[in-house]
Amino acid sequence: MKVPFVDLKTQYLQHKEEFDQAIEKVLDSMHFIKGSEVKEFEQAFAHLSGLPHCIAVGNGTDAIYIALKSLDIGPEDEVITVANTWISTGETICQTGATPRFIDIEPDYYNIDPTKIEEKITTRTKAIIAVHLYGQPAALKEIKAICEKHNLFLIEDCAQAHLATYQGKPIGSFGDIATFSFFPSKNIGAFGDAGAILTQNSLLEEKMRRFASHGALKKHDHKFPGINSRMDTLQAAILLVKLRYAKQWREQRRWAAERYYTMLADLPNITLPKAREESEHVYHLFVIRTNERTLLQEHLKEQGIATGIHYPMPLPFLEAFNDQNNLPTDLPVAHLYKDQIVSLPIYPEITEEAIAYVCEKISSFFLQESSLMEEQRSYQDK
Numbered sequence: 001m002k003v004p005f006v007d008l009k010t011q012y013l014q015h016k017e018e019f020d021q022a023i024e025k026v027l028d029s030m031h032f033i034k035g036s037e038v039k040e041f042e043q044a045f046a047h048l049s050g051l052p053h054c055i056a057v058g059n060g061t062d063a064i065y066i067a068l069k070s071l072d073i074g075p076e077d078e079v080i081t082v083a084n085t086w087i088s089t090g091e092t093i094c095q096t097g098a099t100p101r102f103i104d105i106e107p108d109y110y111n112i113d114p115t116k117i118e119e120k121i122t123t124r125t126k127a128i129i130a131v132h133l134y135g136q137p138a139a140l141k142e143i144k145a146i147c148e149k150h151n152l153f154l155i156e157d158c159a160q161a162h163l164a165t166y167q168g169k170p171i172g173s174f175g176d177i178a179t180f181s182f183f184p185s186k187n188i189g190a191f192g193d194a195g196a197i198l199t200q201n202s203l204l205e206e207k208m209r210r211f212a213s214h215g216a217l218k219k220h221d222h223k224f225p226g227i228n229s230r231m232d233t234l235q236a237a238i239l240l241v242k243l244r245y246a247k248q249w250r251e252q253r254r255w256a257a258e259r260y261y262t263m264l265a266d267l268p269n270i271t272l273p274k275a276r277e278e279s280e281h282v283y284h285l286f287v288i289r290t291n292e293r294t295l296l297q298e299h300l301k302e303q304g305i306a307t308g309i310h311y312p313m314p315l316p317f318l319e320a321f322n323d324q325n326n327l328p329t330d331l332p333v334a335h336l337y338k339d340q341i342v343s344l345p346i347y348p349e350i351t352e353e354a355i356a357y358v359c360e361k362i363s364s365f366f367l368q369e370s371s372l373m374e375e376q377r378s379y380q381d382k
């Protein structure tokens with residue numbers, strides 16, 4: 001049996017006619033930029049996510065950059081974010097000229113540790129970017145309280161957490177701005193690059209909409225220099241099809257996670273991910289921890305099972321941020337976990353059999369490992 005890490009083809013084939021029709025309609029219209037599907041997508045995604053304003057942009061990285069620029073963040077400023085995330089979260093802070101300050105992760109939930117934020121706040125700090133990593137909402141209540149106390153903007157990087165909720169409210173509704181990615185393998189994925197920004201603030205909405213499109217809301221109405229980052233009409237048409245099934249796929253991911261929790265429950269050698277109370281995790285990734293990651297990954301690969309690491313190196317230890325001189329002792333949890341985390345296959349279409357197969361191979365690996373260790377011990381005893 002083969003279990004891929006993600007399976008984009010099955011989802012396409014299940015709804016092929018709808019996708020093909022949507023694509024053909026755009027080809028017929030030739031409205032490749034700012035076609036009617038883009039507006040329709042913005043309305044549908046805002047509605048589904050429970051926020052009033054949506055701006056469809058080129059990708060999830062631009063979404064963060066546009067958010068930061070629209071909050072007037074620049075060279076004199078510092079922005080606080082989390083050590084373990086995809087590069088975009090840190091990189092976009094640098095693109096504005098500001099300095100990223102990285103915070104360690106929570107030992108249980110792997111998101112920004114709110115107890116370690118305040119010690120990094122200075123007079124230059126302007127904003128916090130909280131990331132809902134792996135599909136799990138960050139500690140929004142605590143983070144929001146810190147933002148209010150210190151008068152900081154809050155951006156929620158929701159690239160991995162479409163349709164997750166926290167205390168019964170949609171993620172993205174806690175901060176000033178929420179950013180999303182529709183990279184093909186995200187929980188809602190386009191057939192190429194695409195992103196979106198949600199906000200409840202209509203002034204920010206207009207500013208961001210302008211910034212994403214050369215500073216203009218209509219032709220030749222350039223109020224300030226912006227960038228060119230718009231969602232293609234084709235991607236909007238494809239995503240409109242996907243939005244019809246997004247809630248169903250969310251439930252399928254949550255079901256798959258439940259199966260993993262049940263089938264891996266009795267294994268002593270691994271730590272299963274912990275879901276925060278009062279929140280709905282949407283399992284973009286199912287990340288376990290083990291001290292024998294490399295051997296486990298090799299064993300699973302031999303059995304036809306693909307796994308991943310998200311991420312092999314926390315941002316503060318990447319060459320890209322070398323100038324910051326971050327030490328392992330500054331971010332001990334992120335530093336420790338980077339060699340233990342491993343992501344198991346998860347996608348809405350994954351079958352019960354596939355999950356059972358993965359879990360059986362994980363169990364057999366640890367059985368084999370412990371009997372090897374037994375053997376070594378009895379050999380040494382002699």
Ligand SMILES: *Cc1c(COP(=O)(O)O)cnc(C)c1O
Nearest residue numbers: 059060061086088159181182183
């Ligand atoms: C994917 C991702 C992004 C960036 O999205 P792109 O659409 O690939 O630019 C940003 N932040 C996080 C946490 C992501 O996972």
